[in-house]
Amino acid sequence: MIKDFFVKKKKYVTIPSQKMKQEVPEGIMKKCPQCKKIMYAKELKKNLYICQSCGYHYPLTAYERIETLFDDDSFKEFDREMVSENPLNFPDYIEKLNKDREKTDLNEAVITGKGQINGIKTVAAVMDSRFRMGSMGSVVGEKITRAIEQAMKLKLPLVIFTASGGARMQEGMLSLMQMAKTSAALKHFSDDGGLFITVMTHPTTGGVTASFASLGDYNFAEPGALIGFAGRRVIEQTIHEDLPEDFQTSEFLLKHGQLDRVIPRDELKQTLSTVLSIHTEGGEK
Known part of the structure; x- marks a missing residue:
């Protein structure tokens, strides 16, 4: 689902000189600082700011x-x-x-x-x-x-x-x-x-x-x-x-x-x- 989001929203993908890098839309998505997974900010809030992938507890x-x-x-x-x-x-x-x-x-x-x-x-x-x-x-x-x-x-x-x-x-x-x-x-x-x-x-x-x-x-x-x-x-x-x-x-x-x-x-x-x-x-x- 998240993968589809980035595929459809081409404007959130940039291509540097050497490799493609995904940019996280500010306020909509969050990237886990531990496992680097990207998730919806609303879903993160519902989960009490705990990463559903690795269990990292956001401050x-x-x-x-x-x-x-x-x-x-x-x-x-x-x-x-x-x-x-x-x-x-x-x-x-x-x-x-x-x-x-x-x-x-x-x-x-x-x-x-x-x-x-x-x-x-x-x-x-x-x-x-x-x-x-x-x-x-x-x-x-x-x-x-x-x-x-x-x-x-x-x-x-x-x-x-x-x-x-x-x-x-x-x-x-x-x-x-x-x-x-x-x-x-x-x-x-x-x-x-x-x-x-x-x-x-x-x-x-x-x-x-x-x-x-x-x-x-x-x-x-x-x-x-x-x-x-x-x-x-x-x-x-x-x-x-x-x-x-x-x-x-x-x-x-x-x-x-x-x-x-x-x-x-x-x-x-x-x-x-x-x-x-x-x-x-x-x-x-």
Whole structure:
């Protein structure tokens, strides 16, 4: 069917000097970056942005993830108007923030709020790697901390979906302080009997991995996600050894006991609602 589409639509085929190359019509078709198969964008969306050929999980925006997981019109956002400033007067930082806001329609790299997953009330934080590569600055740390505190106040479970390049260098030590702040808030939440689930998505690295992302009562991940602290090259240069090809993938971490389960996206909503219902008082929604 897809082959016929390209045969009939001659205008989508160009012939370079040496070999013929198919061009993908923008907005209509998508090419899988892993297996290179071409598919309809609408079909990809229906399949939750999972390649039907190889199972590659496309990165989701924060709002796309909320749409796929939370019951219709149930999600109510917290602290949407919080924005970062430039406490260290880092050159061009404000300009870069403004460009990311315009590009992503987000004010920061995380969305927090509460909603329902198959009828179960839940507080959530959803990171978005399009905004400053999902890096954690003061506002990201503050929004996540406030979400933890709201979950404790409302006696609701907490789910955090991570996607981050680590701490935000433009905020220096103020960024690194968010690791301790979020971790301390989670300790209070845990002592109060709260349930915390992390779902690590591609990529989850640096200070986010080394703080709240790894502190869940359940630590889940999507297939093929890059998860780690330092980069592969840095580790190889430090230990003077070659690392396995699948090093720092979710599958590698599962095999070595750092994750509880790797969950395909099309099974995630049901799995989360099952776990949440088990820990809800009386086993009810």
